[in-house]
Amino acid sequence: MAEIEVPVELVPVKTRILTDKDDIVDVIEEYAKHVVGPDDLVCTAESVVAITQHRYTRPEELTPSWQARLMRRFVPGEGSMASLYGMQAAMNLEGEWKMMFWFIVGFFAKLAGKNGVWYAKCRQASLTDDVTGTMPPFDKCIVYGPAEPDKVAEKIKQRMGCYGAVVADVNDLKRSAVLGHSKGINPKEIARILIDNPFGNASQKTPIVVIKNYAKMLKK
């Protein structure tokens, strides 16, 4: 795939606060219809997709297991998995024993010089956002990663008639990853374009970003 010349035009789209009452594809159509053309690529923030899928919980709703109580002590304090409830939330989706098994495997892999084994095998450990991870009123919630992000991206592409769509996980710490994408999209390239976090996930309410004329840039 062709290398893209920078700068590209990124258009953040402001929305109302989205909840589990919303459908992300409908919302994108409602707010971004006038912005999106056939050569554009629609990016949407993974935490907002997860919220519209009701993939969140509250610490008060969780009962921590002994595995969560043990393992969170060995995770650096800044991560969501250092929190007892962040860890338990991820375990509720991945399974306590699976998380513990790969945690131990990951520990030995790290000693052998291979990082990230645990996060690779237990995706919710890297996708789950602890409280404060997203904007009010979900700042008091633990938000999981989205379900079926490839399907969501494909639906967005079909509905909007655009070149492609992605579901992306981007933060202000210069971490960017594409979790799901429509067919024919290079996720690493899109992750690089989104590295400066145009979503502004805090309180800016811009969970949609349109990469204008992406298809034309590829042709060049």
Add this chain to the structure above:
Amino acid sequence: MFFYVLFNVIIAVIGIAAVLYLLFRFFAWRQGDARFVIDARHRKPFEMKEITQNRAVFETEVPIHNAGRQLGTIMDFYPRTLLPREQYDKVTVQSELANKAAERDDNYWESVIFNPRDRGMIRVTITLTSKEGNIREDLKTFPDMPVDLVYQVVSRSEWYIHKARITLKATEVQHALELN
């Protein structure tokens, strides 16, 4: 002989588990947790921010810091005024609390992370509204009113709710009335 060996294996397993558990407890103790301190003693004196015919607004600021060894999140924070009608029945009381570092005008506490040794300031606003329509007259007999500052914390350990208490003192109210 078999049972003797089995017995020794069981004892050894229990012993190893006990040692590992103690080591973990020691590690957890050394690692520590977040510990929030609401420094009610060093709050600023209540000031009268506004007075009208039937309403008076008082405000104070209270220091807060994380004295623990781990970061922690204050998920929620709200004031609870304690003025039963048996004690004083001339005003209605409204209270608000805000994080000075992240001002909002909707009385919503946005969850905030405090790193170890981080300091902050919360603003508490008390609005007293006269039931009879003359707040200056009513406040002449206003008593000391406790205000509980209730906060919910989550960090490495289980979430909990704690309270700190400040008091809107009768002397502060009288002093403010004299100045305004």
